[in-house]
Amino acid sequence: MESVTEQRKKKILSCIQPSGIPTLGNYLGALKNWPPLAEEFDGAFAVADLHAITVRQEPAKLRRQTAEVLALLLAIGLDPDKTIIFVQSQVPAHAQLAWVLNCFTQFGEMSRMTQFKDKSAAHADNVNVGLFAYPVLMAADILLYQADLVPVGADQKQHLEIARDIANRFNGIYGDVFTIPDAYIGKSGERVMSLQNPEKKMSKSDPNPKGTISIFDAPEVIMKKVKSAVTDSEAKVRFAEGKDGINNLMGIYSCCTGLSMEEIEREFDGKGYGDFKVRVGEAVVEELRPVRERYERIISDKAYLKEVAEKGAEAASGIADRTLKKVMKKVGFWIP
Ligand code: TYM
Numbered sequence: 001m002e003s004v005t006e007q008r009k010k011k012i013l014s015c016i017q018p019s020g021i022p023t024l025g026n027y028l029g030a031l032k033n034w035p036p037l038a039e040e041f042d043g044a045f046a047v048a049d050l051h052a053i054t055v056r057q058e059p060a061k062l063r064r065q066t067a068e069v070l071a072l073l074l075a076i077g078l079d080p081d082k083t084i085i086f087v088q089s090q091v092p093a094h095a096q097l098a099w100v101l102n103c104f105t106q107f108g109e110m111s112r113m114t115q116f117k118d119k120s121a122a123h124a125d126n127v128n129v130g131l132f133a134y135p136v137l138m139a140a141d142i143l144l145y146q147a148d149l150v151p152v153g154a155d156q157k158q159h160l161e162i163a164r165d166i167a168n169r170f171n172g173i174y175g176d177v178f179t180i181p182d183a184y185i186g187k188s189g190e191r192v193m194s195l196q197n198p199e200k201k202m203s204k205s206d207p208n209p210k211g212t213i214s215i216f217d218a219p220e221v222i223m224k225k226v227k228s229a230v231t232d233s234e235a236k237v238r239f240a241e242g243k244d245g246i247n248n249l250m251g252i253y254s255c256c257t258g259l260s261m262e263e264i265e266r267e268f269d270g271k272g273y274g275d276f277k278v279r280v281g282e283a284v285v286e287e288l289r290p291v292r293e294r295y296e297r298i299i300s301d302k303a304y305l306k307e308v309a310e311k312g313a314e315a316a317s318g319i320a321d322r323t324l325k326k327v328m329k330k331v332g333f334w335i336p
Contacts, residue, residue: 011147012149012150015088016030016046018069021214022214023192025201027288030152034073035078041148043083046141051137054119055123070087073085077294080312084319091316093321093323094320097323098140100331113158115155139163143163143167143179147179149181150182151184153191178323191251194206194212195210195213195228196208196210198230198244198248216292216295231249235273237276249276253283
């Protein structure tokens with residue numbers, strides 16, 4: 001049995017891409033879970049800008065969005081004095097470990113990734129090797145910090161599984177180098193769908209802005225989008241197969257209020273979709289209001305953001321470089 005002094009606090013790590021304005025899906029599926037987990041565990045959270053360039057980005061926009069997403073990580077309530085908050089490209093070990101892990105990952109495994117299939121169809125003119133190897137970089141992000149838990153939405157589950165496979169394979173050859181990570185998928189917000197096409201996940205990169213609620217949308221914009229969400233002709237608020245639009249709104253309402261599906265059905269018994277949508281819109285506005293207000297204050301303080309990023313990169317590098325060094329020794333790189 002481990003003695004008290006030997007017990008180590010569990011570690012968590014997660015990242016978000018600065019490839020657009022984060023959505024309600026990012027918030028309910030992932031970000032909302034991060035501050036309470038960071039209280040309980042040793043946490044590291046990053047803005048994954050290396051991942052973002054697998055799709056062509058406009059440099060000035062990418063730079064601005066990276067600072068915005070960093071500010072958002074602070075606005076959701078992560079405390080940089082207790083938790084490591086950093087920008088991925090400022091910690092070179094991510095790209096270095098990714099290269100090594102590329103050599104322990106099979107072409108066939110990567111070809112089966114559903115996100116690769118979707119993204120290569122969406123960007124057929126730019127199916128680059130980075131897009132293909134993206135899950136290996138994600139594995140490097142996770143394994144560098146020896147993370148036990150990785151809080152993500154359901155769309156990242158397959159990438160987590162491949163990270164586990166790569167870690168197990170590497171450990172099988174070289175001994176216990178990496179902690180095997182588990183996905184932490186929150187209960188209700190695991191998959192928030194587009195308001196206009198509820199068979200598709202709500203996404204930062206959706207070209208139809210009506211389907212996506214951005215974390216920074218003004219209250220009247222949120223209300224308008226929810227009111228125009230696709231539903232069905234039954235006019236009854238109940239969670240059932242074939243009612244994707246209503247199921248999605250119920251899921252969103254459940255995340256914002258903590259109510260179960262049964263409680264929501266009871267609340268709206270005998271009421272129409274109009275009443276329901278107004279309540280969902282109000283609940284989303286109230287959920288995002290404090291985040292938006294804190295964000296407005298933080299984003300204008302560039303000196304503070306710079307300080308957080310520098311401190312975060314230094315702390316992250318300290319941990320990441322330790323793991324990288326171990327890996328370099330194991331594979332046989334000469335370290336004079
Ligand atoms: P990204 O930037 O697409 O999304 C960030 C987080 O938000 C979750 N998410 C959703 N959850 C529920 N419903 C949705 N509609 C929805 N859309 C997004 C995602 O699951 C994710 O948790 N590859 C990752 C970033 C990444 C990463 C990592 C994550 C890079 N390295 C290491 C964990 C660990 C991504 O593109 O997330």
